[in-house]
Amino acid sequence: MLVLDRVSKTYPNGVHALGGVSTEVELGEIVAVIGGSGCGKSTLLRAISGLDPASEGTVLLDGERITAPHEKIGIIFQEPRLLPWLKVAGNVGFGLGDRPRQERAARVATALKRVGLADKAMVWPRELSGGQAQRVAIARALVPRPEVLLLDEPFSALDAFTRTDLQDHLLDLWADAKPTLILVTHDVDEAIVLADRVMVMCPRPGRIFDEIEVALPRPRDRQSAAFDFVKRRVLAALDRSLSRAVAPADGEAKASAGAALWW
Amino acid sequence: MTIAAEQRGAMPAERAAPRKWARLARPALGLVLPVTLAVVWEFIVRMGWASGRLAPPPSVIFATFVDLARSGDLQRHTLVTLGRVAAGFGIGVSVATVIGAAAGYSPLIRRLLDPSLQALRAIPSIAWVPLFVLWLGIFEASKVLLIAVGVFFPVYLGLMGAIQSVDRKLVEVGRAFRLSDVAMVRRILLPAVLPAYVISLRSGLGLGWMFVVAAELMGASEGLGYLLIDGQELGKPAEIVAAIVAFAIVGKATDWLIALAAAPFLRWEDVVRQE
Ligand SMILES: Nc1ncnc2c1ncn2[C@@H]1O[C@H](COP(=O)(O)OP(=O)(O)OP(=O)(O)O)[C@@H](O)[C@H]1O
Ligand SMILES: [Mg+2]
Secondary structure (H helix, E strand, C coil), rough: EEEEEEEECCCCCCEEEEHHHHHHEECCCCCEEECCCCCHHHHHHHHCCCCCCCEEEEEECCCEEECCCCCCCCEEECCCCCCCCCCCHHCCCHHHCCCHHHHHHHHHHHHHHHHCCHHCCCCCCCHEEEHHHHHHHHHHHHHCCCEEEEEEEECCCHHHHHHHHHHHHHHHHHHHHEEEEEEEEEHHHHHHHHHEEEEEEECCCEEEEEEEEECCCCCCCCHHHHHHHHHHHHHHHHHHHHHHHHHHCCCHHHHHHHHHHCC | HHHHHHHHHHHHHHHHHHHHHHHHHHHHCCCHHHHHHHHHEEEHCCCCCCCCCCCCCHHHHHHHHHHHHHHHHHHHHHHHHHHHHHHHHHHHHHHHHHHHHHHHHHHHHHHHHHHHHHHHHHHHHHHHHHHHHHHHCHHHHHHHHHHHHHHHHHHHHHHHHHCCCHHHHHHHHHHCCCCCHHHHHHHHHHHHHHHHHHHHHHHHHHHHHHHHHHHHCCCCCCCCHHHHHHHHHCCCCCHHHHHHHHHHHHHHHHHHHHHHHEEEHHHHHHHHCCC
């Protein structure tokens, strides 16, 4: 289980990016984090990953405090970030540097097959399309079998068709080992298709504004009425999170007024 | 059936043929001008329209070159010069690599050393010669030192810049996979820096060849630079041009050796360029 306890972050330049985020994420749960630009989503993810630890508060994974990158935590960035001097297979096996060669080769082959790129093993990253490259990045992150996989807008640079394709793909891969997924996104549909819970954040400093359970069975139909219902709730929460940010003084009143109008 | 198969078989060959031709023709195009000039000059001298005493025609240069090679002089002088360049290049590259890597890696060392080195770089390196001669005498040591100084700067600047401009996003990938410092250098920094480093080695080598000429012109009893001076003093222009040709050949060959040695590690770059 992943436990965040009043996670705060103040950058050296004085920006108060996170103001105490507390939540618990079960093993195997999928959480989508959504919110306006600059509300601290990436900061939160980087604090959980240990790449950029929180300045106050704690991140606990199975009771262990995370202050640096951890073997049980994998991360996927907005860009694939493949190493251009390694072929696709080398990139996928990058996190297995200390394993015997044979085991490495076998796990890389399995992972590549799983993301549908078995034929690209010996290709340079530059020769891949954007969607293929991001699939390789997903394979690379999954190969060490992380318990928690963090994704920071992993599909936002892709076209709509590739994006839905990869969302389905991600769910497929998730079903293999059921790691915890924490996914930052700007795309409400993406959040609802994937997540068990949508966490809406609001800015200055970044906090959890609202959490919305998504109790729809998988696979989810993006066209269904139930989907649409959840989507409206998320959009409404997003709306309120943003208006509160604009006018902090009487924002509270406005936000509740907005909520009253909505419901 | 057979016709179709034949056509299919012929197609790639046909397409490959012009490409192959183009690959041969493109460098050949660059040869047109020098070859034409050489032939024309040869013709003019043969016809007696010019004496060719100060600017010997290609045939004379070739004959001188062969004579020098046959007597073993050419090989001896070439080896001496090559030895000086190798020593200077080795020293220059070693020092530049250590200092460049340190300055690229550590902002503190960079702030400490870089201003002084930049100031030294502003001095035309030949200006050091009198001082080097005073310190080290007129023999090998001062020559090698001059070459080393020439090689140092491009390699130092190239390596420091390359390390500083390593993509931080890739370094972060290394951090996310919990690489140790050593592994980070070996698996991320080294491969990322290598292309720029090789380029800096090649430009350093070019300067090394330039400076060996300068060093040998200033006084040497052996070496290709000595041949230049000897040809000047004895009024043998063909010997001068033969030495120049030898410089060009050996210089190009050493450059090619570096490129060849680095090629297996830089194959991924070719993919980039093809795009
Ligand atoms: N390295 C940094 N140094 C200083 N301030 C930073 C740094 N990174 C982010 N910030 C600031 O922290 C705040 C939160 O940034 P963050 O990147 O976490 O937002 P975000 O929610 O991911 O935004 P987006 O949706 O645009 O990606 C912003 O005000 C940003 O300017
Ligand atoms: Mg972000």
